[in-house]
Amino acid sequence: MSKGGLSVFLALLSLFFGTFVVMTIVRYISELLFPNKDIESSSELYWEVFVQLIGLRDTGDNANLATKIIGVVTIFLGLVLFSSLVAFITQEFESRLQILRQGQSPVIEENHTLILGFTDRVIDIIQELVVGNESEPDAVVVILSKQEKEEMDNFLRNNLGELKTTRVVTRNGSITNLNELNKVGIKVAKSVIILNDAKTSDPDEVKTLADARVVKAVLAVLAANEEDSLPSIVVELHSHQYRRLAENIAPGAVTTLNEADILARILVQTSRSVGLAAVYLNLVGFEGNEFYFYRPEKGWYSVNFGELPFHFSNGIPVGLRHANATLTIKPSKDYQLLESDEVIILAEDDSSIQFHSQPVVQPNNFNYGDCCKTLERKPEKHLIIGWNGKTPITLSEYAKYLISGSEVNLVVQDLTSQVKAEFDIIAESYSDIKMDALQVNLDSVEQLLRLKPYEYNSISILAGRGENSEEIDAKTLTILLELRQIFREYTAETKNQVTTELIAEIIDSQDTDLVIKAGVKDFILTNQFVSKILAQVSQEPSVMSIYEDLFSIDGSELYIKPISLYFSSKELGRLTFADCVKAAQERDELCLGVKISALAQNKNQNFGIDLVPSLDKPLNLTFDDALITLAEDET
Template identity: 70%
Template sequence: MKNNKTISSQNQIPWKKRLQYNFDNFMSKGGMSVFLALVSAFFTAFLLMTLLRTSFEKLFPNDYINDSSELLWEVFVELIGLRDTGDEANFAAKTAGIITIFVGLVLFSSLVAFITQEFEAKLLALRKGKSPVVEANHTLILGFSDRIIDIIQELVVANESESDAVVVILSQESKEEMDDFLRNNLGEIKTTRVVTRNGSITSLNDLKKVGVEVAKSAIVLNEAKGSDPEAVKTLADARVVKSILAVVAANGEENLPQIVAELHSQQYRRLAENIVPGAVTTLNEADILGRILVQTSRSAGLATVYLNLVGFEGNEFYFYRANSGWHSVTFRELPFHFSNGIPLGVRHADGTLTIKPSQDYKLADDDEAIILAEDDSTIDFNPNPVVEPQNIGYLDYGPTLEPKIEKYLVLGWNSKARIALREYAAYLTKGSQVDLAVNELSEEIQSEFDKIAKAYPDIKMEAKEIDVNSIKQLKSLNPHEYTSISILASTGENAEEIDAKTLTILLEMRQIFRDYAAETGKPVFTDLIAEIIDSQETDLVIKAGVKDFVLTNQFVSKILAQVSQEPDVMSIYRDLFSADGSELYIKPISLYFPVELIGKLTFADCVLAAQHRNEVCLGVRISAHATDKDKNFGIDLVPRMNKRLNLTFSDALITLADDQT
């Protein structure tokens, strides 16, 4: 029951004001209300003008008006301004016609103007990317960063077998800016369509507009770079976790797409993975690249191998189960039952993975083999061996590499430095040395370094402060004495600026090596390892004399794209990138074959020889092509088993092994 005072107050408001208020509320609802008001006004005017003209016709009739339908038509066409009353009409009809035309001019032009305005507003909304997406089974990318191009390029390769694949991007960037960036940088996208929308990645409404409820997978990008301050990365991580929560809220836990997220903090990774266990996969750029950096520096060429392993271009990992069972085949026998593809391990029925199991392990029928192959369509298990190694005496040939003292230098400091230092210390033989050289040796860096050094007392470790832009101070490090030097990316506004600083140091190092060789007559065998942000800089890096390089955006982007389509692949990467268990190595061919057999080998022989050392051979490295980009820098992964290899004694096998010996 209303308050009497309220009723009394409402009664005191003049009806004109109340009517105006109600009309204003109705019109403020937007497009449809305005349209209905204009149409109503138009037909009201039509009714009034018809009554006026009918009255005039009764008082002052016109001979050419024969019935009421002709009168209605004449009023209507006058109202919309198509014609006047004509010369044969009398004065009364002309007067009514003038009034009708004037009223119609105001109303009809207002209606046309409104329709034009709404059309322009719709176009503006489309340009702003606010309209809903009507797609299903698409890949949803939340956020927009420098790595977006590499991710989409990977998804384009993955979607080649589909006739109409869709990638939808939701970001707070404007749609026009995103479209322009993609148009200028993406290139051919084949059967994949890319749809961009503007909005918040943490908004339920915006997520529903881009079809999160029917998406196949969601990739959540982190807006913070590895070189950003910790406070910036923490805030960006929190936003990523909030976005994951929004995806869960929009879908419910039972209907979630596979979610892949990039997070810097271990704490936030744990929180994200525990939101819905098994549905969220996280990765940390620094964690992966720090380990790759160490492995690459200890075995030149591994960066190219890893680039061929991650993503969809080249070779990739598949989980394969034989339709007719495994026929009690052992892991030693398994490779020779495939024409294409190399088994690396087994995924058991309980979901656990074993990389490089025992050679005598017999595969159970519910096991899945982890196969490295160019395409899953080429994988076909034959119950009988499809190729037999020659076994021409090399199985009795078994030299080993003696562990050697190594010396490494990490130049620069970023989020990967502490990981790289720990990995070096874990890998190296007692008595080896790992040094750190930075522009500014702050208390925080010194404290982090001292903790690592204390944890590995058998490894010599020293931190130094130098000006990395000074050739004189770089020379004082005696860089020619190191096994390899890893140059970490510094800070900068963008990838171009960061890479420019890295390339400058590379050129200075190259000049130092040249000067040393000219002065002493001794060659320099130090490998240069560089962290390059922009993958387009590879040609410049090669010309700068780098033995190997780490492409930050490309590595992480490829992994994000692949894990979004096959989440279990992340377990394989974690195993391969870890210092524990088996890792990838590029080992000289002299460890496997005597010199007289080198030119007589098939790839099956390489696989068998590696098995004799309890290793898995993935391919070969041709040293003559080590700097040839068109020939994949000499890396030939997973050739056909019966392929005859034209190898020399300077070439190497790419193997999965327990150590470098």
């Protein structure tokens, strides 16, 4: 028994057949001394002993006494041995099932996406991968986590929709254990996503410990693979120090992502341009439009970047990847493409991307110069409610974008000395922007009224602390509803329409419908934004550089600009999307789509956002509508 299950099985089997031999000999001797008339040959004797031993036949009424005694002994021995053998097989079978239920068995898949860790973010990641894997007949996502397999399976079953061509396999184990990593096929995985189990709102010591575990997991993944056969590794880290460590462990193989940094930058941009959040949701991830790298087999036929959009029937080029792997977003329209250049193109699917040697659409010959205008930059006033890891970045980003005389205020439930000190450092660094930090009881309507929230251009409600995403979102939605009620009462009393934009940081993406019904035109979905990026970068690491450029104040950013900057009223009725692309080029901008203001509240119509329509699509635009462009600034 100490040698394990196989030895026990062989021992029981040996005892059974040994007993069969012994009882056959005894019965044979008995037949010689006291023969039964029913037994005519030795083969019948063997068969009768065997079936008695396994309990399928008794001794029979016509047998003599000696035969009956030997038959009873045979049946008793068979009852003990055969039952033990059947019980052992049953126990081993149940043990194997238990191992499967506990997620201890090896994964036999190859070329799969491996997710290390299990957080609320995993649902959005899998949903994105399901969309991205639609063209694959049998895609697999494997999850390794310390959580029980049954618990993970139940969570996924209750929260995931249709998986289409993707299968999800869960395993229980440590994400830093080499044996556990080998068990989930780390050496044959296509890509690895390492999740961070600390939220942005957690204390610094919790985030530091979680970052350390993620870096340890990176080391384990590298140790389990050969250096020249590493999968693409995408990790989520909070600390700049740990991000630097992770990237330096295996330069080029590890891509790091900081939730707070990305979302803070998106928050600032979306608060200053209504509808931009819906654009970002359409850009990141696999659903909707995404970025691809494309180079035709027959070359670029000496076209420049300004001519390039009109050579694609589907998709808009936004930049280039050069032979040295560097990226250029929105190069000069006069840039002559080299044969080694790859185009970064925004399209709905890579199968629809095709370069034509001749233009497929010619824009109308409007006199764009007569109607081109610029927007006057004015001082802005923004309010941030709540303090978490995104708040310092958000304050700094606002200060970089805004002109002198603008105002950015912070409101928190508890203005601690640590928060005040960090806020003062940022305020002193941008002395031309007025910044005040206030302590306000966010549960008090009277104190919220004293802030005069209707005077702000935007109010951003950042997620606070809580036991889980449901509790955090409940607090955010409470503040959101209070502000909406204040706006309604102000409008009823003064007859003045409130133009303040509300942006709520929502942890659980399933709460978005609640936000829409509360009247928010622009909102942030933490899990969706970051999870979409994690999923897409895991399949194409180079996409991360594109996002970093778009989310940064340096270079070009996304803006939603009024149509009046590009066309006169007499031209609006006969426009195609190709005309919009050409008009944006005349302002040294790159047009990615249009925003229809009449559909801004319609979720089924993507909140009026139409990205990358066909170049020949006719557009019935009004002066209330806008173009979505990639530009140097908002003017």
